[in-house]
Amino acid sequence: MKKTFLKHEHFQQLLDALKEAGFACIGPQVRDGAIIYDTLTTSTQLPWGLRDFQEPGSYRLEKTAEYKAFSWANGPQALKPYLFKAEETLWRVKRDEAGKFIFEAEYAKAPAIAFIGARACDLAALAIQDKVFIEAKQIDIRYQQRRESLLIIAVNCTYASKNCFCVSAGTGPKVNHAYDLVLTEVDQGFVVQSGSERGAAILAKLTLTPASLLQIQQGALEIQQAANMQSKKIPFNNTRALGLALMNKLDHPRWLDVAERCLSCGNCTLVCPTCFCHSERDKPSLEATSSEHVREWDSCFTKGHSYITGKVIRPDTQSRYRQWLTHKVATWFEQFDVSGCVGCGRCITWCPVGIDLTEELSAMVEDFHET
Amino acid sequence: MKLDPYLPKSAEIMARFQESPTIFSVQCRFSDAKWQQQFCFQPGQFNILYLYGVGEVAISIASDPTCQDSFLHTIRVVGRVTRALAHLKVGDQVGIRGPFGSFWPLNDAIGHDVLIITGGLGCAPTIAAINYLLLRPNDYGHITILQGIKHSDDFIFKDKYAAWQAMPNTTLFIAANEASHDWLGIRGYVTDKLASLSFPEKNTLVFICGPEIMMQVALDILLQKNFPEKAVYFSLERNMECALGHCGHCQLGGLFVCKDGPIFAYPTIKALFNRPGF
Numbered sequence A: 001m002k003k004t005f006l007k008h009e010h011f012q013q014l015l016d017a018l019k020e021a022g023f024a025c026i027g028p029q030v031r032d033g034a035i036i037y038d039t040l041t042t043s044t045q046l047p048w049g050l051r052d053f054q055e056p057g058s059y060r061l062e063k064t065a066e067y068k069a070f071s072w073a074n075g076p077q078a079l080k081p082y083l084f085k086a087e088e089t090l091w092r093v094k095r096d097e098a099g100k101f102i103f104e105a106e107y108a109k110a111p112a113i114a115f116i117g118a119r120a121c122d123l124a125a126l127a128i129q130d131k132v133f134i135e136a137k138q139i140d141i142r143y144q145q146r147r148e149s150l151l152i153i154a155v156n157c158t159y160a161s162k163n164c165f166c167v168s169a170g171t172g173p174k175v176n177h178a179y180d181l182v183l184t185e186v187d188q189g190f191v192v193q194s195g196s197e198r199g200a201a202i203l204a205k206l207t208l209t210p211a212s213l214l215q216i217q218q219g220a221l222e223i224q225q226a227a228n229m230q231s232k233k234i235p236f237n238n239t240r241a242l243g244l245a246l247m248n249k250l251d252h253p254r255w256l257d258v259a260e261r262c263l264s265c266g267n268c269t270l271v272c273p274t275c276f277c278h279s280e281r282d283k284p285s286l287e288a289t290s291s292e293h294v295r296e297w298d299s300c301f302t303k304g305h306s307y308i309t310g311k312v313i314r315p316d317t318q319s320r321y322r323q324w325l326t327h328k329v330a331t332w333f334e335q336f337d338v339s340g341c342v343g344c345g346r347c348i349t350w351c352p353v354g355i356d357l358t359e360e361l362s363a364m365v366e367d368f369h370e371t
Numbered sequence B: 001m002k003l004d005p006y007l008p009k010s011a012e013i014m015a016r017f018q019e020s021p022t023i024f025s026v027q028c029r030f031s032d033a034k035w036q037q038q039f040c041f042q043p044g045q046f047n048i049l050y051l052y053g054v055g056e057v058a059i060s061i062a063s064d065p066t067c068q069d070s071f072l073h074t075i076r077v078v079g080r081v082t083r084a085l086a087h088l089k090v091g092d093q094v095g096i097r098g099p100f101g102s103f104w105p106l107n108d109a110i111g112h113d114v115l116i117i118t119g120g121l122g123c124a125p126t127i128a129a130i131n132y133l134l135l136r137p138n139d140y141g142h143i144t145i146l147q148g149i150k151h152s153d154d155f156i157f158k159d160k161y162a163a164w165q166a167m168p169n170t171t172l173f174i175a176a177n178e179a180s181h182d183w184l185g186i187r188g189y190v191t192d193k194l195a196s197l198s199f200p201e202k203n204t205l206v207f208i209c210g211p212e213i214m215m216q217v218a219l220d221i222l223l224q225k226n227f228p229e230k231a232v233y234f235s236l237e238r239n240m241e242c243a244l245g246h247c248g249h250c251q252l253g254g255l256f257v258c259k260d261g262p263i264f265a266y267p268t269i270k271a272l273f274n275r276p277g278f
């Protein structure tokens, strides 16, 4: 597909064209000191000239000299909450006059979303969530409805935080698939490429110039730079070999060691773009004439996650952390033929005590390390 | 549009039986007659029962699969949802999703002996298998049932067991760890009884359900007796919310107990079987 150039000052045209095509634009913006995704109406809301600095357990935004909209790496929030909602009603039940039940499914009603700013790791995570909710025998219609109408405007990373390890995880930093449009930000604007007919139709409405060779080269260089900036690595490059090695270390003393640091707060599972656990509960109406059945995100770090009457299968932090980590990088392969970690680094940044899964893994499988 | 697997179908309570102070059975029928007609399941599979305004629980289907106009659930009152379910009366409605999960290998067992070992009161999945086998005595060889209970006072289904005992080609042992003085059954662990028995037929299949520690002891004895690993089947329990492979609660390593189980041949679960924390 031909590469074109969209000037920074014409970014608003993209938002307008998306709106005209019936999409609600969701894009990055600053809230409470972090870059998150929410409704984007004007291009001025973008995090212009901002860059994040991340360390295990810490995140801070700073102004940069460059006037760019995407020279930052992922914040706490991923694409996930726009498809797999943190809380949603699955169905309602009413009783008719005769006392008979009437079950009514609740389906997605929100307008189609154009998601602006998805990174390579986000799209890898999206492919994983698709496997959970719509590529299995049993599908979630709500997720499917939102997924099918989703328009993805991806952005190639040109900067990586200290916690990013998408190169080692095998997911980035370059976006290779599943996008409608992909942008690479360079001086003064974006090298733009469409990946679908829907994407091309949007492009047709914008003021574009052909991308110069220089712009294309600068874009490629910036992406390469985002790769070169990464120092973190996941053992065995996130392959099945890591899973096999880890499953041989279920009694390693490091599990106890990490359990002494871990608060079992579940932040890592909430920020993780691939975690799919949820629980269901009923919310009866006050008049008791109807009841709503709701699902909300859950985490394997809670007691309720593994509760059966008279027994909690994972009563302590050690067994919960072990469930989390073994699921992510080992047993996920058995379920979905891929690792459950995409290397986004969110769980490292947003862990209140800065636990870094790549370090825990290295410590546990060190004698397996490639030479 | 595709059927929404999250959405229950309404069903009516046709009959209710109090089996013991804490155990009751409900015979149910889908309100939608067509749905009832096409509802088919295998012993060992389960439904998700929904009680209005309270919530959902996983319950095995206890009736025989050939019975097409209704299905039966036997429920023990243990907590929030089951306690509320106990108040159901004839004519009340519930929501049902299902059937879900794997089932006992009753076809593979045709022509062979079957050994059923259950521990504690959590033996609902095996009751479906026992009923199925005893209704088809000509299809199977010798049926041995070993039921372990904690205290002889917990012994329920006395009539049912008496009927089973009277069946040809059927041997029934009931072992109580603690027993009142008038107890006629075995005193001690069900696994001790298992150790004392011999099983001449080569292709005997074993169905086991109960606490995982008891299942482990039973397995060790069986392997010592040269039962092949693949002849031993377990019914497992994990927290279940969706029964669809979506909610993650029922995971046992890479397996989802709701869809890959709840019935597993031992080799499938060997790596993590009875390992605390999984």
Ligand SMILES: Cc1cc2nc3c(=O)[nH]c(=O)nc-3n(C[C@H](O)[C@H](O)[C@H](O)COP(=O)(O)OP(=O)(O)OC[C@H]3O[C@@H](n4cnc5c(N)ncnc54)[C@H](O)[C@@H]3O)c2cc1C
Binding pocket: A307, A308, A309, A310, B046, B055, B056, B057, B058, B059, B060, B061, B073, B074, B075, B076, B077, B078, B079, B080, B081, B082, B083, B124, B125, B236, B237, B238, B239, B240, B241, B262
């Ligand atoms: C495959 C399968 C088949 C079952 N078949 C039967 C049966 O035929 N008869 C019967 O009496 N019981 C059966 N159970 C157990 C039954 O699901 C639990 O006893 C029931 O969920 C307890 O709910 P509660 O709200 O009354 O108890 P609480 O202790 O208040 O539990 C709260 C919640 O935790 C979850 N939970 C608790 N225990 C279990 C459990 N053992 N399994 C799964 N989720 C649990 C449920 O979501 C439950 O609503 C089966 C369980 C499974 C997994």
Ligand code: SF4
Binding pocket: A268, A271, A272, A273, A274, A328, A340, A341, A342, A343, A344, A345, A346, A347, A348, A357
């Ligand atoms: S485990 Fe951590 S690094 Fe891996 S995808 Fe989840 S949040 Fe990102």
Ligand code: SF4
Binding pocket: A269, A274, A275, A276, A277, A298, A299, A300, A301, A323, A324, A325, A327, A328, B248, B251
């Ligand atoms: S079990 Fe834990 S690590 Fe796995 S998906 Fe659920 S919350 Fe995430």
Ligand code: FES
Binding pocket: B239, B240, B241, B242, B243, B244, B245, B246, B247, B248, B249, B250, B251, B256, B257, B258, B259
């Ligand atoms: S019960 Fe939800 S995944 Fe198995």
